[in-house]
Amino acid sequence: MSIAPSDILIGMLSTTIQLSPFYLFAGMGEIVSEKSGVANLGLEGIMLLSLVATFIVDYMTGNPWVALLGAIGVAGVIGALFAFTAIQMRVDQIASGLAIYLFGLGLSFVVFTTVYPSGLTPNYIPLPPLVANYDKIPYIGIIFLKQNILAYVSIVFVVATAFFLSRTSLGLRVRAVGENPKAADNMGVNVNKVRFLATLFGALMFGVSGFYFAGNFVPGFQTDVIAGRGFIVLAMIYFANWKPYRALFAALSFNLVYAAQNEYVSLSGFGVASVSTLFNMLPYVFLLALIPVFGRKARVPKFLLKPYRKG
Amino acid sequence: MRTDTQGLRWLTTTAYNVLAIGLGILAGLLVVVYAGGNIEVALSSLFLNPITLSGGIQQIFVRFVLFYTMGMGVGLALKAGLWNIGAQGQLLIGMVMVFVVYTFLAFLPWPILYVAMIIGAALGGLLWIAVPTILRVRFGANEIVVTILLNVVAINFAFYMLSGPIKSSGTALGFPHSVNLPALFQIPRIVSSAPITYAVPATIAIGIILYLLVERTSFRIKANTVGESLETARFAGISIPRVMAITMLAAGALAGLAGATYLMGYRYELDIGSFSTNYGLVAIICALVGRKHMLGIGFASFFFAYMTIGAESMALSANVPTYVEFAMEGIMMLGILLGNYLTERRFAV
Numbered sequence: 001m002s003i004a005p006s007d008i009l010i011g012m013l014s015t016t017i018q019l020s021p022f023y024l025f026a027g028m029g030e031i032v033s034e035k036s037g038v039a040n041l042g043l044e045g046i047m048l049l050s051l052v053a054t055f056i057v058d059y060m061t062g063n064p065w066v067a068l069l070g071a072i073g074v075a076g077v078i079g080a081l082f083a084f085t086a087i088q089m090r091v092d093q094i095a096s097g098l099a100i101y102l103f104g105l106g107l108s109f110v111v112f113t114t115v116y117p118s119g120l121t122p123n124y125i126p127l128p129p130l131v132a133n134y135d136k137i138p139y140i141g142i143i144f145l146k147q148n149i150l151a152y153v154s155i156v157f158v159v160a161t162a163f164f165l166s167r168t169s170l171g172l173r174v175r176a177v178g179e180n181p182k183a184a185d186n187m188g189v190n191v192n193k194v195r196f197l198a199t200l201f202g203a204l205m206f207g208v209s210g211f212y213f214a215g216n217f218v219p220g221f222q223t224d225v226i227a228g229r230g231f232i233v234l235a236m237i238y239f240a241n242w243k244p245y246r247a248l249f250a251a252l253s254f255n256l257v258y259a260a261q262n263e264y265v266s267l268s269g270f271g272v273a274s275v276s277t278l279f280n281m282l283p284y285v286f287l288l289a290l291i292p293v294f295g296r297k298a299r300v301p302k303f304l305l306k307p308y309r310k311g
Numbered sequence: 312m313r314t315d316t317q318g319l320r321w322l323t324t325t326a327y328n329v330l331a332i333g334l335g336i337l338a339g340l341l342v343v344v345y346a347g348g349n350i351e352v353a354l355s356s357l358f359l360n361p362i363t364l365s366g367g368i369q370q371i372f373v374r375f376v377l378f379y380t381m382g383m384g385v386g387l388a389l390k391a392g393l394w395n396i397g398a399q400g401q402l403l404i405g406m407v408m409v410f411v412v413y414t415f416l417a418f419l420p421w422p423i424l425y426v427a428m429i430i431g432a433a434l435g436g437l438l439w440i441a442v443p444t445i446l447r448v449r450f451g452a453n454e455i456v457v458t459i460l461l462n463v464v465a466i467n468f469a470f471y472m473l474s475g476p477i478k479s480s481g482t483a484l485g486f487p488h489s490v491n492l493p494a495l496f497q498i499p500r501i502v503s504s505a506p507i508t509y510a511v512p513a514t515i516a517i518g519i520i521l522y523l524l525v526e527r528t529s530f531r532i533k534a535n536t537v538g539e540s541l542e543t544a545r546f547a548g549i550s551i552p553r554v555m556a557i558t559m560l561a562a563g564a565l566a567g568l569a570g571a572t573y574l575m576g577y578r579y580e581l582d583i584g585s586f587s588t589n590y591g592l593v594a595i596i597c598a599l600v601g602r603k604h605m606l607g608i609g610f611a612s613f614f615f616a617y618m619t620i621g622a623e624s625m626a627l628s629a630n631v632p633t634y635v636e637f638a639m640e641g642i643m644m645l646g647i648l649l650g651n652y653l654t655e656r657r658f659a660v
Contacts, residue, residue: 041455045641085645085648085649089649089652090652091645091648091649091651091652092648094394094396095595095599095644095648096644098396098592098595098644099640099641099642099644099645099648100645101592101641102589102637102638102640102641102644103637103642103645104641105589105637105638105641106634106635106636106638106639106640106641107638107641109632109634110342110632110635110638113631113632114342114346114631223632223634224587227587228459228463228466231459231463232459234455234456234459235456235457235459235460275471275475277468277471277474278467278471280470281464281467281471284460284463284467285464287460288442288457288460288461288464291446291450291452291457292449292452298451298452298453300453
C-alpha cells in the first residue's frame with residue numbers, strides 16, 4: 001500500500017479545515033464572554049446537550065438547519081441559566097461552570113438513551129458539502145469544497161468578532177465591563193446587562209459548536225463523547241491572549257498537529273496501540289508548550305471572574 | 312466569638328444545602344419515574360441500597376477515601392485561590408505509577424516495594440501538578456487552563472502505559488489492562504469480616520494531621536490572604552510563590568495518593584474503565600461543600616460517597632444510565648452555590 005505524499009498532505013489539510021470550526025465558534029463565544037468578565041467553564045456541558053438536541057431534531061425533521069436551531073436553542077436556555085447564576089447571583093464562575101458541565105454531561109446521555117433506548121444514533125443527515133461533487137476537482141476539492149458552509153461561516157465569525165470587539169461601540173462596552181466595570185457603570189453602561197448578553201452570545205456559539213461536532217467528529221453519540229475538546233478551547237483562548245485572529249491561528253495549528261499525528265499513526269499501522277496513543281498526546285503538549293512562550297504576555301481581562309455589584 | 316447571628320447563619324446555609332441536595336435528588340427521581348421506574352423502589356435504592364446491598368458499604372468507604380483524599384488537595388489549593396481542575400489527571404497518574412513501580416522496581420524486597428508503590432503514586436501526582444505549578448509561579452500562567460489540558464494528556468499517557476509498559480500479557484476481551492496485584496500488595500482489611508481497609512483510618516489520620524497543620528496554624532491565614540488578594544499578601548510580606556507551590560504540590564500528591572489507595576485497596580488492577588470517571592470533579596464539589604475546611608471536606612466526602620452510590624443504584628433500578636448522577640450532582644452544586652449567595656446576601660452588613 002503506497003500513498004502519494006501529496007495525498008497525505010491533502011488529507012492533513014482537509015482534516016485541519018474540517019475540525020477547526022468546532023474550536024472557532026466556541027472560541028469566539030468564549031472570547032466575547034471572557035472579555036466581558038465572565039468565564040464559562042460549562043462550555044463542554046452545553047455542547048453535549050446541543051449535540052443531543054442536534055441528533056434528535058435532525059432525526060425528527062430531517063432538516064439539519066432546524067437541528068442547528070434546536071442546538072442553539074438548548075444552548076441558549078442553559079447559557080441563560082449560567083449567566084443568571086454567575087452574573088445576577090454573583091456565584092463563583094468556575095464552580096458554577098463546572099456544575100453546568102456535570103449537569104450537561106449527565107443529562108445529555110440520559111436524554112439520549114431515553115429517546116433512543118437501543119443506544120444507537122439514528123441516521124444523521126449532515127449539512128451538504130459546499131460543492132456536491134467536490135472530488136472531481138483536484139486538491140481544493142477535498143481540502144476546501146468538501147466542507148459544509150458552516151466551516152466558512154466560522155471564518156466570517158472570527159473576522160466579525162475581531163471587528164465587533166475593536167470597532168463597534170457595543171464591543172467597546174463589552175471590553176469596558178471586563179476591564180473596569182466601575183468606570184463603565186459611571187459612564188452609564190448597564191454592566192450586568194452587557195455581561196449577560198456577552199455570556200449568552202458565548203453560550204449560543206457553544207451550541208453551534210455542539211451542532212458542528214455531529215457531522216464532523218465522532219459518528220453518533222456516546223457518553224462523554226466530546227472528551228475534553230470543549231475544554232481545550234479555554235487553553236486556545238488563553239494562548240491567543242483573547243485575540244480572535246490569534247485564536248484562529250491556535251485552532252488551525254492545533255488541528256494541523258492533530259491531523260499530522262493522525263495521518264502518521266494510521267499510515268505507520270502500529271501493530272500495538274501503545275505508540276499511537278503517545279502520538280495522540282502531541283497536539284495537547286504542543287498547546288501546552290505554547291503557553292509559557294506566549295502566555296507570559298497574556299493580558300487577562302482585569303475583572304475576569306469578578307462579579308459586579310452596583311453601588 | 313460565636314454569636315446568635317453566626318448560629319442563624321450556619322442554620323440558613325445548612326437549610327439551603329439540604330434544599331439544594333433535595334432538588335438534585337428530586338431531579339433524579341423525576342428521570343427514574345419518567346423512565347418507568349417505581350418510585351418506592353427508586354427511593355429505597357437511593358437511601359438504603361448503599362448499606363443493605365452486598366458490597367455497598369465497601370463501596371461507600373472506597374469512595375469516601377477517594378473523595379476525601381483528593382478533596383483535601385483541592386480545598387488546600389482553593390484556600391490559596393488556586394483551582395486544581397486536574398485532580399482527575401493526577402489521580403490517573405498516581406494509579407499508573409503504582410504499576411510502574413510494581414513492574415520496574417520489582418527487585419525490591421516486599422515491604423520496601425509496598426511503600427515505594429504508595430510513595431511513587433503520590434510522587435507521580437506531585438510531578439504532574441508541578442507543571443501547572445511552575446507555569447503559574449514562574450510565568451504567571453493560569454492554572455485552570457493548564458490543569459485542564461493535562462487531564463487530557465494524562466488519559467493518553469495512561470493509555471500508552473497500559474497498552475505497553477505496564478500491560479498484562481493476558482487480555483480481557485481485547486482491552487488492555489494491568490496485572491492483578493497479589494494479596495501481599497493489597498491494603499488489608501482491618502477486620503476480615505468487615506469490608507473496611509486500613510486506607511480508611513489512614514485517610515482520616517491524614518485529614519486530622521492536615522487539619523492541625525493547616526487550620527490551626529498561621530498557614531491558614533497566609534493561604535487565605537493569598538487567596539483573597541495578592542496585593543495584601545505582598546504587603547503583609549507573605550511569600551506568595553511559596554504558599555502557592557506548597558498548596559498546589561500537596562494537592563497533586565494527595566490526588567496521586569488517592570490513586571494508590573484506590574488500586575491497592577479496592578480495584579487491584581488498572582484498566583480503561585478507571586480512565587474516564589469524574590471523581591476529580593466530585594472532589595471539587597466536596598471541597599466546596601466542605602467549605603475548604605480539612606475536616607468539613609471529610610463529612611462532605613462521606614455524604615457524596617453515599618449519595619453517588621445510592622444514585623447509581625437508583626438509576627439501575629429503572630434501567631436509567633448511571634450518568635444521571637452527574638446531572639444530579641450538577642444541580643446540587645449549583646443549588647449549594649446559590650444558597651451560599653442567598654445566605655451572604657441575607658446576612659450582609
